[in-house]
Amino acid sequence: SEHLEKLKQSGNLLLSIINNVLDMAKIESGKMELNVQPMDMEDFVRSLEGMMRPQAEQKGLRFIVENRCCQGLALVTDRLRLEQVLINIIGNAVKFTGEGGDVIFSITPEEGSSGGQRERLTFSVKDTGIGIASEAMDSIFNAFEQAEKNTSVKYGGTGLGLAISSRLVQMMGGTLGVRSVLGEGSEFYFTLTLPIG
Numbered sequence: 346s347e348h349l350e351k352l353k354q355s356g357n358l359l360l361s362i363i364n365n366v367l368d369m370a371k372i373e374s375g376k377m378e379l380n381v382q383p384m385d386m387e388d389f390v391r392s393l394e395g396m397m398r399p400q401a402e403q404k405g406l407r408f409i410v411e412n413r414c415c416q417g418l419a420l421v422t423d424r425l426r427l428e429q430v431l432i433n434i435i436g437n438a439v440k441f442t443g444e445g446g447d448v449i450f451s452i453t454p455e456e457g458s459s460g461g462q463r464e465r466l467t468f469s470v471k472d473t474g475i476g477i478a479s480e481a482m483d484s485i486f487n488a489f490e491q492a493e494k495n496t497s498v499k500y501g502g503t504g505l506g507l508a509i510s511s512r513l514v515q516m517m518g519g520t521l522g523v524r525s526v527l528g529e530g531s532e533f534y535f536t537l538t539l540p541i542g
């Protein structure tokens with residue numbers, strides 16, 4: 346059954362690589378479309394936390410969720426694509442942070458943006474991991490780019506996740522940004538304006 350587990354893991358890894366390549370192809374050919382619908386924000390965060398917490402805790406990380414948004418509110422967005430972006434950047438934060446480190450996922454509404462017909466929300470994923478060299482900061486958003494030549498050997502991955510994520514965030518009306526200090530940690534963040542459904 347240890348073999349079975351390994352087999353399952355490599356199957357899943359292969360599937361995620363195929364899905365990334367297909368998404369990139371879809372984006373490059375201009376065929377990527379969003380499917381927006383009202384979604385329950387609290388339910389969304391709970392289910393995302395359920396997916397990511399085990400990964401983080403298995404690695405001996407603290408996973409902290411700070412959701413200051415949207416009690417009982419339905420917001421209109423593409424749930425699967427938003428989830429894909431956050432799984433990617435939280436997954437990276439977990440991957441590039443060593444034991445004993447922190448990953449903090451927060452959702453913060455803009456002051457005074459509540460009560461109207463839309464919410465302006467900043468999504469942020471902060472980690473205390475290896476950080477990113479300033480000269481690599483722009484290129485990590487390019488397809489197939491990793492911060493260091495030995496990244497794929499040491500950490501795996503294909504360098505497609507951030508390219509796809511930044512395009513998806515763009516399609517949702519935001520910009521995926523990064524702040525990082527080498528050896529101290531990184532923060533990936535974006536702000537979206539979502540209609541209340």
Ligand code: ADP
Binds near residue numbers: 472
């Ligand atoms: P992958 O994770 O498959 O390598 P991504 O496009 O998701 O590809 O990320 C590109 C590169 O950006 C990574 O290989 C890594 O060098 C760097 N990176 C992304 N997120 C982080 C992070 N939280 N901390 C340090 N480096 C990161």
